[in-house]
Amino acid sequence: MYGRLILLIILVAFLVAGVIGYQMTRWADSPVATDPRQAQPKIVTIPEGATFQQIAAQLERERLIKSRSRFVLLGRSHSADRRIISGEYELNPGMKPQEILDKLVAGQVVLHPITVPEGYSIAQIADVLDIDKLVDAREFRRLCTDREFIRSLEIDAASLEGYLFPDTYHVARGTKAKDLIHVMVSKLWQVFTPAWRLRAADMRMTMHQVLTLASVIEKETSVGEERELISAVFHNRLRRKIPLQSDPTVIYGLEQFDGNLRKRDLSDHSPYNTYRVRGLPPGPIASPGAQSIRAALYPANAAYLYFVSRNDGTHYFSSTLDEHNHAVEKFQKRPFRRMAGARL
Known part of the structure; x- marks a missing residue:
């Protein structure tokens, strides 16, 4: 008799558990909004250190779940109540509670x-x-x-x-x-691939030197096809021990720069002043992209030693000082004199 009673209690317990489990499964698959027009996404921030009960209450306030207590039970049944990752989440009322829970546990935060x-x-x-x-x-x-x-x-x-x-x-x-x-x-x-590292070693350049030169190339031009030419100019100057004379390096070394590089700035004693200091500056002056890094490693086969801006984003390249001076006169001094005369 006593054994039958215990068996009956066990059967009832299993039945109740089954009913509860069935109801929980149905609830976990039931979103707040079934109309897609009402399922507008919203950003919810789960604070670091928040308890699962606090998170459930927050989701209920945001009308993303129907019942905080059932959400807590759902979390506990999946041993997820202590595995929620804090952060920003994009959630919507059309998501099932189970989907919301899975997203919070997986840490699928907004990027x-x-x-x-x-x-x-x-x-x-x-x-x-x-x-x-x-x-x-x-x-x-x-x-x-x-x-x-x-x-x-x-x-x-x-x-x-x-x-x-x-x-x-x-x-x-x-x-x-x-x-x-x-x-x-x-x-x-x-x-910076292994092939590029081998190339740097062949050129007897450290990675730091390559990045330094690449950063100067990056700052000198935004025109892709010019990068190898500018690299050739700098490599030729380095080989002949001629100062690079790069304005961007001078600007980088100045404590303050108002947008106008002045003659006195070219006499600054900064180690980045490549008008005074021969060779590369002490380190990079910016973050070079892949194209500029490649240009530093693979300069054009050209004898150029000079370049000057054409004032249209491109540069004129010269091999001799005489040719360079003519280019400076044409592209820099003459247009400046015209502008000055027009203002008068």
């Missing part, structure tokens, strides 16, 4: 694009981060000159200038600065 243009310096990249507020810009700046952190990236340099590859990165809000830097440096290692 925002951060575009770093070719030729941007660390300071300019930090300004981009400061505008978007996705990554701590102040910490980013600090880490870029932190010697211990830089060594941990296996980089032998005083700063990460030139080592942060320009590209579009997709990051979650609140991404740590060190994590973004790791991704940017890793992208550089991918781009």
Whole structure:
């Protein structure tokens, strides 16, 4: 008799559990909104350290689930209540509670694009981060000159200038600065292929020197087909021990620059003043793109030693000083005199 009673209790318990499980399954598959027009997406931020009960209450307030208590039960039944990852999520009332739970556990947070243009310096990249507020810009700046952190990236340099590859990165809000830097440096290692490293060794150039030269090329022109020619000019000058005389390097070394490079700036004692200092500057002056890195490694087969702006985005290249002076007269001095005369 006693054994039959226990068996009956067990059967009832199984039946109740089955009914509850069936109801939970139906609820987990029942979204708040069944009309697609009502299922407008919204961004929900799950705070770091929030309890599962708090998260369920938040989802209920946002009208993404019907019942916080059932959502808590759903989470516990899947052992997911302690595995929620904080961050921004795009959710909508047309999602089933199970789908919402799966997304929170998987950490499928919203990713925002951060575009770093070719030729941007660390300071300019930090300004981009400061505008978007996705990554701590102040910490980013600090880490870029932190010697211990830089060594941990296996980089032998005083700063990460030139080592942060320009590209579009997709990051979650609140991404740590060190994590973004790791991704940017890793992208550089991918781009700087083993073949390019062998080429640098054949040219007796370190990776730091290649990136330095590539950054100067990057700042000198935005015209793709000119990069190899400008690289040829600089390689020829380096070989002959002629100062590079690159305005972008001078500008980089100035403490303040108002947009006008003056004659006195060319006498500045900065190590980046390539009018006074022979050879490459101490390090990169910006983040070069793949095209400029390749140009630094594979300069055009040309005897050019000079180039001057045509004032249309392109440059005129010369092999002799006499030819260069004529080009300066034609493209720089003569148009300037015309403009001055027109103003009078």
